[in-house]
Every structure is written in C-alpha cells, then in structure tokens.
Amino acid sequence: MRFPASQGDPIMASGRTEAFELLKAYLGTTLAFGILLNRLSSFSISQAAVIAALTAGAGFVVHELAHRVVARAFGAQARFWANNLMLLLAIIGAFFVAIVLSYGAMAVSALLLWLIRLQRVTL
Secondary structure (H helix, E strand, C coil): CECCCCCCCCCCCCCCCHHHHHHHHHHHHHHHHHHHHHHHCCCCHHHHHHHHHHHHHHHHHHHHHHHHHHHHHCCCCEEEEECHHHHHHHHHHHHCCCCCCCCEEEEEHHHHHHHHHCCCCEC
16 A cells, blocks of 8 residues: 655645545445436436435445544544545446445554554555
C-alpha cells in the first residue's frame, strides 16, 4: 500500500477533501443499490434511487463517519478515501445483480503508523 507524501502528516494530507470523497462514495453506493433494487423489484429507477439514497447511501456514510468518531475519540487522526475502481465495479456489478461492498476506507493514522513500523506500508 502506498499513500501520498506531503508536508505535515502524510497519511491525512490529500488534494481532495474528505467531503468530496464521502459524496463520491455516497453517490456510487446510491447508484449501485438503486440499479440493484430496480432489477430485483417493481420499483422504477427513480423510486429505487430514492430508496437506495435514504437507506444504503445514508447508512454507508454514517457507518464511515462512526469509524472516524471512534478513531478520533482514541486520539488518532482519521480520513475517508473512496476507492474509484471498486465504486465502478459495484455499479457495473449491480446490472448483473452482484455488488462488491468495498467502496473505500477510513484511514486511521495510528494503525498506519503501526503498520509502517512493521514495514507493511511504505510512504
């Protein structure tokens, strides 16, 4: 695994904001589950998208933000990064009624620093 190097904390620094990354994952999750719900039920695509946005999309964001709250409560820095390839695969997979649930991850600095010490992650 490689993370972008920058001044300050290289793990938490990035050119994109966390809000943009969460929005991207939210929209990808909503689209993937909307397509899946449309294919598996009698809902129209717009109805399925609204249901997916209020359930799967919102649940995903709340879940990831909960990781951040817990990490910060323990004194670690945390930041969400979306995985663009997995978002695309989830959307494509929804057409085939198969979704891969790995849209991104909350990077937590304390864990990453521990992995760096074990030489499993390089900066």
